[in-house]
Amino acid sequence: MTQPSYLAGALRRRHYPLSAWPWRALAYAATTLPVAGVLAVAWSVVAAPLLLVASALRQGRPVDVRVLAVLAVLASVALASAPLTSVPVAAVERWRLGLVDDRPRPGPARRGPAARWSSAAAWREVAYTAWLATVVPLAYGTFGLLVLLDVALVAGPWLAGGGDRIVLVWATVDTPAGAVPYAVAGVLAAPALLYLAGLLVAGQAAVARWLLDGAPDAGALREVTRSRARLVGAYEAERRRIERDVHDGAQPRLTSLTLQLGLARLDVPDDSPAARPLDAAHEQAKELMVTLRGIVQGLRPRQLTELGLAGAVGDLAARSVVPVTVRAELSHPAPELVETTAWYVVSEALGNVARHAGATRAEVRLTRADRRLVVEVEDDGRGGADPDRGTGLTGLADRVAAVDGRLLLSSPPGGPTLVRVELPCRP
Template sequence: MGGLGGRERWGEPGRPGFLRTAAPWRAALYLAVSGTAGLLLCAGLLLAGVAAGVLAVLLVGVPLLAALALVGVPYAAWERRLLRVLGGPGVPGPHLVPGRPGLPAWLRLRYREPATWRELGFTLLAAFVLWPIDLTVVGCALVVPGHLLAALPLLVLDGEQVNVLKLWEVHSPPVAALAGVGGLLLLPLVAYPLTAVAAGRAALVRLVLAPGGQERRIGELVRSRARLVDAFEAERRRIERDLHDGAQQRLVALAMTLGLARLDAPPDGPLAARLAEAHREAGEVLAGLRELINGIHPQVLTDRGLPDACADAADRSPVPVDVGFDLPGRLPRPVESAGYFAVSEALANIAKHSGAGLARVDGRYADGLLTIEVSDDGRGGADPAAGTGLTGLADRVAVVDGTLTVSSPPGGPTLLRVEIPCTPTDR
């Protein structure tokens, strides 16, 4: 079995020194714990099934029956962790993370996942088939040699006789001593079948409860996307910082130098006109660079958060914009970035295409969901296929598991809504 590390490999029980390892004892503990858990599970499922069946007449038991379908989720997680008793790592879970926080989203995803029903099937197998096998094997492997080993001490304590395994009456200490020797010799022999059964059961757990190929690929895609988002945001902040602290400061210094040179040049000469032109060009380049920095990652978003950054974007919009936010605090950086650029792109579209006289930006956070709405009183008719940037904006929001919806009937008004599941941070 590949679940063990170091020298204790369950695929090699016949190798020299196997009996000196902890593998047989771990196998016995694994089967004893899994068998006991299966017995308790069996009793619990029988009681819950009877109760749900009785209450189903009054319709009260229907939710209980629906909940029983999910009993495999926690039990399978327990079985995966229990594999660590054998000395190796547990098995990762196959379940995806819900796109939104909250119990309803979790339930919808769990009922739709094939892994949930695989886990339910294994749970029923463990509750009604596997636990008797587990306890029988570990009982025979430990109880029989244990009884033989205890024959002489029990005879000494009783003084007359001892019933070995309830089958054999022993009255003589030498016979009891021979039984103990037999138990001592039998103990290492049962280690091999005990370990083989434990290895087979662990293999079944890995086969049924480990993520399948498609689930592993989906999980890796989700994790890689999260890593790419974090790396992308970090790179945006680095570029913004380098431009802000490097090129922008040099342009400011150049503009100041040109301004001072204009003061020293003759006011009516050709040099003054050329310096004035150069000063004006430096100012325009500086203004363009500032716009570029804001387009990459505005400093106000990093320093003060999403509401102030959106208010700054609204101040730079040629269309009057009312801004209102109700947030509990700072949100994760990728979420703030996606929300800000959604607002910026929406305001740019309003200025270019809507003919609106007034726009509004509203943001709120409730039940683990950030909702941003951008509305205007323009002519409407916004079409994502018409090159307005809505398709790219939807892709940007989707990177953080968000959704974008647009309502823009001809004649207006237009409403763009962004919803992103997230949790406030402490920063």
């Protein structure tokens, strides 16, 4: 079974409490506290005076105009500097995301300093910083109160000793025996708190990935996406036409020509001057048949039609010079164009592993979830893959983008290398 690569996926597994993911979630939460705490203090310094003035105005009390002017200037300065102050926060958060998400992490938007105030990606970083300073402390504080309540319930039999009356939830107990049922409830609630903590951290990580993704603005790419969709549709129609024409037109005629040459060769004596040219023509016609068949099959790989995506990828793995493990979790088939793209992705990625990675093993993971087909190819090679040093990865990214997919690459020096492709599967 494929191991989950991020916390939200691990939470759906039965053995989550016994895995390393709760500890990774704890590490993420522990490192969140100082970051969110500093931001919350900074936010309160700016927001508290504004809230006090707003409260006074709402109650009809007079406020000095000079105070309003100073607060307006401070608020304007804070807002204007927010795109710059959010840069280190975003960098730290992208790094921390690796604690609970092994998938390639979104990179920062590489824009000039002036674009910090005009790009949507910069203001998404500002939004994440504000969210981290306000919502996250409240959520963690609420969860902390639940943990303290559960600890109080478990410790109730000891706290109720000595004749002291204690309040547990909505009841008051004064004896250890009376607190035992609450202690049992507290112990039973501990696993629920473990999962609740995982959900809290997974939600925070999901927001971080969503807001800190350095992808281009959707508005700027809307027309490009529409044009690309039209081109993909036209390409698919043309591919089917060529495949049909070659299969139904040229291939039968070439087959007939090959048979005619074979029959003509049988009628020519071996010592005739025409025998040798006929033999050569017959062999060339047969070779051309094989070549043409390969071209027709290359438009859509034959293995996909006969074996399906999982079987076709298994066939690629079996023919790889590097040992490859295939793990497929495909509940139902994907659209034909998506499967073809996924097959070419695996084929090119395994080719790169064999040619450049120096790896001893590789793994291919296929997952169909949330109307997406996710393809991951990981190897234990030397790493350091760079799209600028060759056309393989660039061509792969172009092929994925043609079906509105996304390619993510993680290849630090020394390895491992992970290529992750997400392909939308529209109904």
